[in-house]
Amino acid sequence: MYSYLLPEFIIERREDRCIRCRVCERQCANKVHLYDAELDRFFSSEKDCVGCQRCVALCPTDALYVRPRLADYRPNSSWTRDKLQNLKKQAATGGVILTGSGNDKPYRIYWDHLVLNASQVTNPSIDPLREPMELQTFLGRKPDTLKIDYNSDGKPRVASELYPNVPVRIPLLLSAMSLGAISYPAFKALAIAAKKAGVLFNTGEGGLPEQMREEYANNAVVQCASGRFGVDADYLNSARIIEIKIGQGAKPGIGGHLPGEKVSDFIAETRMIPRGTDALSPAPQHDIYSIEDLSMLIYALKEATNYTKPVAVKIAAVHNVAAIASGIVRAGADIVTIDGIRGGTGAAPLATRDNVGIPLELALAAVDKRLRDEGIRHKCSIMAAGGIRSSADAIKAIALGADAVYIATAALVAMGCTLCHKCYTGRCNWGICTQDPYLTKRLNPELAGQRLLNLLRAWSHEIQEMLGGLGVNAIESLRANREHLRGVGLEEWELNVLGVKGAGE
Amino acid sequence: MLVQQYYRSERFVPDKEMDACGLFGVMHTGGVRFGGQIAIDAIKNMKVRGSGLGGGFAIYGLYPKYKDYYALHIIYQDKNMAAKKVAEAFLKKHFYVVFDEEIPTNPDIRLFAPPLAWRYFIAPQKSSADEGIPDDEYVISRVMHLNSHIEDAYVFSSGKDVGVFKGVGFPEEIADYFMLDKLYEGYIWTVHSRFPTNTPGWWGGAHPLSILDWTVVHNGEISSYGTNRRFLEMHNYYCTLHTDTEVLAYAVDLLMRRQGLPIEIAAKIFAPPMWEDIEQMADGDRKLYTALRMTYAPLLMNGPFTVIVAHHHEMIGLTDRIRLRPITAGAKGKLVFLSSEESAIRAVCPDLELAWTPPGGEPVVVRMHTRDHLKSLNKSI
Numbered sequence: 001m002y003s004y005l006l007p008e009f010i011i012e013r014r015e016d017r018c019i020r021c022r023v024c025e026r027q028c029a030n031k032v033h034l035y036d037a038e039l040d041r042f043f044s045s046e047k048d049c050v051g052c053q054r055c056v057a058l059c060p061t062d063a064l065y066v067r068p069r070l071a072d073y074r075p076n077s078s079w080t081r082d083k084l085q086n087l088k089k090q091a092a093t094g095g096v097i098l099t100g101s102g103n104d105k106p107y108r109i110y111w112d113h114l115v116l117n118a119s120q121v122t123n124p125s126i127d128p129l130r131e132p133m134e135l136q137t138f139l140g141r142k143p144d145t146l147k148i149d150y151n152s153d154g155k156p157r158v159a160s161e162l163y164p165n166v167p168v169r170i171p172l173l174l175s176a177m178s179l180g181a182i183s184y185p186a187f188k189a190l191a192i193a194a195k196k197a198g199v200l201f202n203t204g205e206g207g208l209p210e211q212m213r214e215e216y217a218n219n220a221v222v223q224c225a226s227g228r229f230g231v232d233a234d235y236l237n238s239a240r241i242i243e244i245k246i247g248q249g250a251k252p253g254i255g256g257h258l259p260g261e262k263v264s265d266f267i268a269e270t271r272m273i274p275r276g277t278d279a280l281s282p283a284p285q286h287d288i289y290s291i292e293d294l295s296m297l298i299y300a301l302k303e304a305t306n307y308t309k310p311v312a313v314k315i316a317a318v319h320n321v322a323a324i325a326s327g328i329v330r331a332g333a334d335i336v337t338i339d340g341i342r343g344g345t346g347a348a349p350l351a352t353r354d355n356v357g358i359p360l361e362l363a364l365a366a367v368d369k370r371l372r373d374e375g376i377r378h379k380c381s382i383m384a385a386g387g388i389r390s391s392a393d394a395i396k397a398i399a400l401g402a403d404a405v406y407i408a409t410a411a412l413v414a415m416g417c418t419l420c421h422k423c424y425t426g427r428c429n430w431g432i433c434t435q436d437p438y439l440t441k442r443l444n445p446e447l448a449g450q451r452l453l454n455l456l457r458a459w460s461h462e463i464q465e466m467l468g469g470l471g472v473n474a475i476e477s478l479r480a481n482r483e484h485l486r487g488v489g490l491e492e493w494e495l496n497v498l499g500v501k502g503a504g505e
Numbered sequence: 506m507l508v509q510q511y512y513r514s515e516r517f518v519p520d521k522e523m524d525a526c527g528l529f530g531v532m533h534t535g536g537v538r539f540g541g542q543i544a545i546d547a548i549k550n551m552k553v554r555g556s557g558l559g560g561g562f563a564i565y566g567l568y569p570k571y572k573d574y575y576a577l578h579i580i581y582q583d584k585n586m587a588a589k590k591v592a593e594a595f596l597k598k599h600f601y602v603v604f605d606e607e608i609p610t611n612p613d614i615r616l617f618a619p620p621l622a623w624r625y626f627i628a629p630q631k632s633s634a635d636e637g638i639p640d641d642e643y644v645i646s647r648v649m650h651l652n653s654h655i656e657d658a659y660v661f662s663s664g665k666d667v668g669v670f671k672g673v674g675f676p677e678e679i680a681d682y683f684m685l686d687k688l689y690e691g692y693i694w695t696v697h698s699r700f701p702t703n704t705p706g707w708w709g710g711a712h713p714l715s716i717l718d719w720t721v722v723h724n725g726e727i728s729s730y731g732t733n734r735r736f737l738e739m740h741n742y743y744c745t746l747h748t749d750t751e752v753l754a755y756a757v758d759l760l761m762r763r764q765g766l767p768i769e770i771a772a773k774i775f776a777p778p779m780w781e782d783i784e785q786m787a788d789g790d791r792k793l794y795t796a797l798r799m800t801y802a803p804l805l806m807n808g809p810f811t812v813i814v815a816h817h818h819e820m821i822g823l824t825d826r827i828r829l830r831p832i833t834a835g836a837k838g839k840l841v842f843l844s845s846e847e848s849a850i851r852a853v854c855p856d857l858e859l860a861w862t863p864p865g866g867e868p869v870v871v872r873m874h875t876r877d878h879l880k881s882l883n884k885s886i
Contacts, residue, residue: 476802480735
């Protein structure tokens with residue numbers, strides 16, 4: 001059926017610059033640029049353009065411009081362009097509108113309304129170029145107290161048995177993106193960067209390829225999601241942390257669906273499913289309908305790994321998230337991961353992505369407060385995920401109570417992603433969110449890994465600078481230290497939930 | 506006479522040099538009680554560190570006659586008698602009050618907004634539901650309740666045979682106001698000379714900060730305050746005195762009294778070695794320090810600090826791990842001194858036998874009937 005959709009982008013080509021090298025034509029998986037040799041002329045199929053900017057970035061003569069096409073429908077504050085386009089899409093297809101990447105709605109981004117403190121006279125700032133600045137963090141459950149006794153030579157030693165904890169050199173982890181949702185080069189780039197940076201990457205629910213287990217196991221968080229793809233004892237033991245995925249910020253209450261055409265031999269083997277079959281992971285885990293059920297799975301995983309690995313539970317930030325997190329900790333989880341409404345995804349129903357869940361900042365503050373009120377905050381680490389865009393977001397998340405943060409969209413952007421929101425089509429021109437061999441070759445895992453490593457390094461330097469400015473030389477002294485935050489332009493209820501004072505107070 | 510009329514106006518001289526706080530502590534390791542002149546003279550010698558907005562003393566061995574009872578020093582802001590009535594009703598409900606009186610003050614000394622200061626010697630009066638609660642816990646919970654629920658009433662100190670005298674003014678003014686040099690003797694004296702950072706100078710916020718038998722005087726600003734405070738709240742310590750030092754007093758109580766950790770370990774929790782140093786340690790030490798940092802990360806005290814922590818039979822000096830605020834120790838015979846400045850020690854003991862400056866994070870532990878304090882001497886520079 002004819003869609004009546006208007007193109008989203010305008011493609012402009014400066015003929016005086018174009019040298020007919022045809023790079024744009026080869027780079028576009030959507031076949032937007034078509035070269036007519038007889039006429040020696042390019043034609044553009046604008047309706048197929050997703051605005052990924054690949055052709056623009058690689059055009060050697062800067063001849064191309066891809067711009068959003070905004071002023072086509074008659075301006076209307078209520079019936080906006082995206083609403084009209086979506087109506088037409090659904091009228092043509094009768095289906096759910098899919099989308100990729102994270103929420104792009106202008107909900108308040110609280111990070112941008114929080115400002116940090118700086119040392120002045122009485123408390124000198126610390127120069128990280130001259131003084132040690134410690135970012136190392138331990139993830140896992142901490143004991144209530146330590147018992148100390150003394151050796152025969154009078155030296156103190158720890159007599160308590162400790163829970164398994166995982167050190168990360170910097171409090172920035174690479175969030176769950178499964179092999180299948182992203183390409184193998186992208187997946188491997190995450191692992192390479194995590195290893196070099198001394199942090200962890202999260203496999204997502206797509207399993208961990210056998211050839212990566214030996215080299216990257218020390219840096220892997222493996223996921224046990226509803227589909228149980230790739231989950232066996234070897235997989236569980238090939239990781240530092242096991243994460244049970246209950247929910248995801250981009251699509252709370254929605255499961256995953258990797259279409260059969262993306263399930264190649266390699267992905268089928270890693271996920272332990274037949275080639276070419278749809279990989280469906282339902283929203284509910286069908287053995288978990290209560291905190292007690294969750295507890296059984298947590299301890300089953302602990303048993304399977306001989307109590308050597310922390311078990312994390314990932315939930316989406318939703319209403320009553322604090323009470324849910326409390327139950328999760330009481331169920332035995334060592335780490336709670338909270339994924340906010342701006343979390344990314346490979347594919348989600350647009351309506352869900354944009355309208356379900358709450359901002360990470362509010363959820364994080366509420367969870368931290370609730371766990372402290374109940375005296376169980378030390379029994380878990382809190383990982384914050386979903387829309388961390390910069391080192392400033394990360395450090396503010398830690399000041400709101402996170403032990404560490406997960407980044408995913410930022411990592412994809414470091415690899416080349418331009419947030420065209422078309423991950424679900426499987427035609428990612430940047431070779432990230434695709435299984436097409438022609439496209440995946442565009443991404444060199446070593447080079448992409450280096451870009452990610454650079455990003456982590458840059459952020460850790462920035463975090464060190466800001467910590468030094470606060471007069472703090474260990475990241476743990478900033479955790480939940482809301483005295484170092486002030487709100488600007490926030491209402492009283494928001495300040496109350498965040499637990500921060502307004503600027504000037 | 507120590508206090509002169511110009512003190513009051515001097516407090517507001519705009520070009521006053523604002524250095525770091527002055528701290529001083531002196532202990533007789535033989536347990537002999539002595540008067541306050543040493544502490545008063547030493548802190549006067551560091552007058553430039555003071556601001557006139559806060560000063561105070563803690564004295565151990567103060568009330569031998571009532572040493573079996575908890576001695577509550579309570580101030581009533583603005584001499585609020587209604588607050589006194591409420592507080593006393595609360596005390597009578599939860600304690601046996603064996604004796605109480607107004608803390609004597611010198612009417613000739615004029616200070617900024619002095620509150621009514623009262624002391625009560627009390628013993629727990631437990632209901633059957635509270636039978637199993639140790640006395641110290643019982644007292645702490647009531648003190649926390651009083652501080653956080655009864656407006657204008659604040660408990661200055663709550664230990665046995667120990668008392669805190671503090672207020673808005675120079676420490677020598679406070680000493681004269683409470684007549685510390687005339688009325689009291691003790692075997693440990695600690696003193697502090699400056700307003701509590703980031704607060705308006707107010708009587709409750711001045712140092713020493715105390716809980717039960719623990720008192721803390723502190724120089725610097727604890728930038729980890731929010732983290733420390735929120736961790737302590739989980740253990741039912743509520744910071745009501747609006748100053749960063751309060752967390753140190755409670756952290757000491759939590760770690761040493763409740764959890765039974767020795768001071769040497771507590772010092773390494775407050776000012777731990779750097780990770781790069783821990784990585785170089787032998788296995789046993791590495792395991793110990795890693796476990797301490799993991800478990801007690803929220804009690805790492807960040808930012809510049811020097812503290813003198815005291816309780817019965819023990820006085821501890823500690824600086825932050827990168828020694829942004831140094832501390833000096835000195836000793837002669839059975840007297841051991843801790844101070845922000847060596848000059849203050851020499852001012853009261855010119856013929857010192859030893860004087861040394863320990864490195865950051867290395868505690869000087871002065872204990873009764875021992876020479877443990879010399880342990881830090883070998884590491885001094």
